[in-house]
Amino acid sequence: MKTLIRQRFIVGNWKMHTTASEAKQLGQGVVGGLGSADHVTVILCPPFPYLALVGDIVKGTQVALGAQNMYPEKEGAFTGEVSPTMLFDLGCTYVILGHSERRHKLGESDSFINQKVECALAAGLNAILCVGETLEQRKAKQTEAVLDSQLTQGLANVPPEFLSRLSIAYDPVWAIGTALHHENPQQAHDAHLLIRRKLGQICGESWAQRMTVQYGGSVEPDNAAAFLDQPGIDGVLIGGASLKVDSFLAIAQAAMTVVQAEMQPA
Ligand code: PGA
Numbered sequence: 001m002k003t004l005i006r007q008r009f010i011v012g013n014w015k016m017h018t019t020a021s022e023a024k025q026l027g028q029g030v031v032g033g034l035g036s037a038d039h040v041t042v043i044l045c046p047p048f049p050y051l052a053l054v055g056d057i058v059k060g061t062q063v064a065l066g067a068q069n070m071y072p073e074k075e076g077a078f079t080g081e082v083s084p085t086m087l088f089d090l091g092c093t094y095v096i097l098g099h100s101e102r103r104h105k106l107g108e109s110d111s112f113i114n115q116k117v118e119c120a121l122a123a124g125l126n127a128i129l130c131v132g133e134t135l136e137q138r139k140a141k142q143t144e145a146v147l148d149s150q151l152t153q154g155l156a157n158v159p160p161e162f163l164s165r166l167s168i169a170y171d172p173v174w175a176i177g178t179a180l181h182h183e184n185p186q187q188a189h190d191a192h193l194l195i196r197r198k199l200g201q202i203c204g205e206s207w208a209q210r211m212t213v214q215y216g217g218s219v220e221p222d223n224a225a226a227f228l229d230q231p232g233i234d235g236v237l238i239g240g241a242s243l244k245v246d247s248f249l250a251i252a253q254a255a256m257t258v259v260q261a262e263m264q265p266a
Helices: 020-033 048-058 084-089 100-105 110-122 135-139 143-154 160-165 185-203 205-210 224-228 245-263
Strands: 008-013 040-045 063-067 094-097 126-131 166-170 213-216 235-238
Touching (some): 008 213, 008 245, 020 040, 020 048, 020 063, 020 245, 040 094, 040 245, 094 110, 110 126, 110 143, 110 160, 135 143, 160 166, 160 205, 166 185, 185 205, 185 224, 224 235, 224 245
Parallel strands (some): 008 040, 040 063, 063 094, 094 126, 126 166
C-alpha cells in the first residue's frame, strides 16, 4: 500500500448558522455517521458560542474541532474578541483565517491576517489560511497576482518550525455560496498549481509538496468527487453543504473513496 504525501481535509464551516440544538444535532449526526475516516481529517467549525458544546461531542472521536476566526493576541483589552489561547483551551485544534467573508465583508487586510496566522501557529493551533480572487479580479486575469500577494503577505515571517501546522484553502470568492458561478474542477486545479508553485517560493519546495491545499466554493455531494479527484486538491472546505448531516457525510465519503483509490498499489 502507498502512503499519502499530504493529509486530506474535510472542513465543515458552519459560518453564522445553527442554534444550540441544531449544532448539537449536526455534531452528533456527523460523529455518529462518519464510520472510519482513515487518512482523512474531518474538522467541524461551529460558531464561537457552540464551540464548547460541539467540542464535548467530538472529544475522543476522529472528528476535530476548529474555529472560524480569532484575534491575534493571547489576551487583553479587546472587547468582543476571542484569543487563540481560549480556542486551544476549548479543545480547538484548527482555526480558519482570512476567509473571504472576513476579507471582503469585514475588511480584514493581508497584514492583519498575517498576524493571525503567526499568532495561531505560535499558540499551537493548526492554521487554515484562505485565499482566493473575486470575480472581477478573475475576469481581469489577476488571479495569479492576487494569490501571489495573499500568500506572500499572509505567510510573511512564518517560522519554518510551524509549517507542519499550516494549510491553505483556495476559496474563490465568486464560487462561494452560489450555484450560479460553479467553478469547474479544471479551473480549481489550475489555481491549486499556482498556489503550490508560490508556496514553493515562500516555504521551499519540500514544504510546498507536503502542504495540504484544499478547495472551497459551493462543494456539494454531486460535485465533490470531481474536485477531490484533481491532483493537488487535498480536500474541501464546505459551507452550505456542511449544515446537513447527510450532505456533509456524503462529501466525506467521497474524499475517503478517492484516498483509498490513490493508496492502492499501481
Ligand atoms: P460554500 O462555502 O460551500 O457555502 O460555497 C464555502 C466557503 O466558504 O469556502
